[in-house]
Amino acid sequence: MDAIDTFDIENLSVEILHDDTCMDLEDALGECEIKLCSFEPHSTLSDLNEFGSAEEILAECKKGTFTPFLLYKYEHGQVMYTAVEAGGEVGYPFSDRWDAGCVGFILVPVEGYDEPLEAANSYLSSVTDWCNGSIYGYTIADDDGEQLDSCWGFVGFEWVEQAAKEAAQALLEHLPKQLEIAGLSV
Template identity: 30%
Template sequence: MDTVDTIKHASGLIARIEYDQDCPQPYEDDDGTRIVILARHYSDPARGACGSTPEDVAEWVKENESDWYIFPLFMFEHSGVALSIADFGDRWDSGQVGIIALKRSEWYDTKTAEDSIRKSAALVAEEFGRWMNGECFGYVIEDEDGGHVDSCWGFIGMDYAMERAQEELERKAEAYQPRTKLADIGEAIAAYRSPDDVGLPIPEQLRLIADRMEEDAPSISMEETGYDENAGFMGGQSADELAHSQAEAMKLKR
């Protein structure tokens, strides 16, 4: 699939946003939402549940308006499709094509403000219009080597897909970074482990490995330490403290 956009994380993980060619129709199995479109060249999402002609739909509205919030559905078609519960005001490329019905028992109670209900219906129309336009996406998260970490599909709208991909990328990175550090530690232990260590208790093996790492640490001249006869070592460290710090730093470095 073609990558539409990419999100890179400091951990090395990458999220690729791709088109979802198999995104299911929104609200298809939602008994509380009916989207009716009676326009040429388009199939009715409600599959005739509210009627197959404008007259049938008008009759259904009269019989069911006590149980459903019902809004007119307008379509603007010009190099793409847009749906709205408000008239687009273009007599050439737009007009009413059906209705959106929200079941009262499923969406809101009778005390809900009409403004909230209208906003929900408007969002349903907008989302379905995006789906009709093919604005459907998914994301694939990969590691630095291109290995698959996670993926998810079925997001309608580019902004929504980017938002969800970013959230999941952050969650995966939290788990990914510690694994990277553990891998580095494992490599360091393997590099300083000796065949003679096999069979020894684990604590003893680790002590021997630490000793070898300390012996491998490069020596530092007195000038490089910043030693002063009167002030001692920089930072007030004694010679023993500095040597210990150097060894610890080498452990971290490796």
């Protein structure tokens, strides 16, 4: 597997690689109270929908537990999802109307989210990354090429890059102590 990015932090070599083992959206994004309600046929997102119809979604929202947003999708080679406020003058979120449209709803719990539209679009950014295969892992090796650490399943490049840098820094801080305990010199 070829590295997407490599960089050194002192005497450690970090490689960022594509993770092709993260196939399940719920596993990739973890548990979340935000609900995707897509009615697209043959869509992974439709499999996550626990509602049978738009009427069921609206009935749930009338209980006051969720703030609903329209779920729009743009697909042309890759895919992009975004949330738009329902009601009133709904602005169209994409410039291309041929490859885009409203495919369902995204529901954000009323409790716990000060900016529900921002929360919806942040979540959809991760969904978009997952749908486009932007799943990564990293390895960290010493200057002899011995792998010291690795971690996989990061959705979005910025997250794996940040985690890899933090892990390398943590190794640099703790490695001398571990060598000392083992009776080895640095």
